[in-house]
Amino acid sequence: MSDLSFDEALAAVDERLSEESREHCARVSETAGRIADVYDVDVEAARLAGVLHDWDRDTSADELLVRAAAAGVDVTEEDRLVPYLLHSRVGAAELAERFPGLDESVLEAVATHTLGALTMTPVAKIVYVADMLEPVRSYSGVEELRDAVGTCTLDELFRRAYTRSLVRVLERRRHIHRTTVETWNRHVAGERA
Template identity: 50%
Template structure:
């Protein structure tokens, strides 16, 4: 692969706040654990987890500006909740920062907030890891952590995704159109094909 784990870890610690870096390290460890449970590439999962929040600490204004500079589509929903752009913006920035990152790692980073139809299993693993890493204290996190290896990965992903949707509904927060598109893909059986 060509990306040194220690160099990536150092870069994360230099770029992100201490809190965001610690979260990213926990996600990396959880993503590796999930990958090992489902016979995925553990090193790619670790890197996807470690680097997933590369653009997380950017301001909303900076995310919108950077997305436009990178040629990413910016929707009305992105204008309202620019925070969600940290996933695709981060993936694009990382392509330049670490040219040795695989497309599957970059996909896992780009899709870790809203998901995407036809997500790879590696992307599902990083998505789940971000939601259930040990720093997450919501009631279902421990239940989902215990399900790693016990449920098929795709079922674990669907339950994790549904848990996130439930939280958005209960807290009356807006849903990004990509989130609905991903859920419709799941509902149509796409996550299991």
């Protein structure tokens, strides 16, 4: 149970982020709460993590590197190739500092929403999926993912979402971060629906 209420988190996000990001965060929060309810996961934590997940979404790449250093976030050479992806880990570090009572599962979900991680709680998987399914998202396969909510396990829903996400990375010929490879091998590879 976090000391930070949803309304306090929403107010902090409203103050910090652009209108576009605020609205995205509100939609991810709503979607995460709905998915958590379907899978009997802590709805409050999912909504809170959803609204906070993009705390550093509007922060420039250069500024993310500066803030990562200030917050003690480990930055590899590879992270420097794709600094935008740091918004998850920097956001989590900054949130931990600003709201000391924030639940660990909420921080972890924020930290892992871009790349995933070797260890992911149900709340983290839900936020990852909700970020991909929120109502404004539009890409080939999104409707199938939306329809899958509640028809398969949460782990399988995550596997399908992660697969879709990696396919998009490949189609765009983007850099594949080693954390993506680790997450894929740990949570997705070899698992069948």
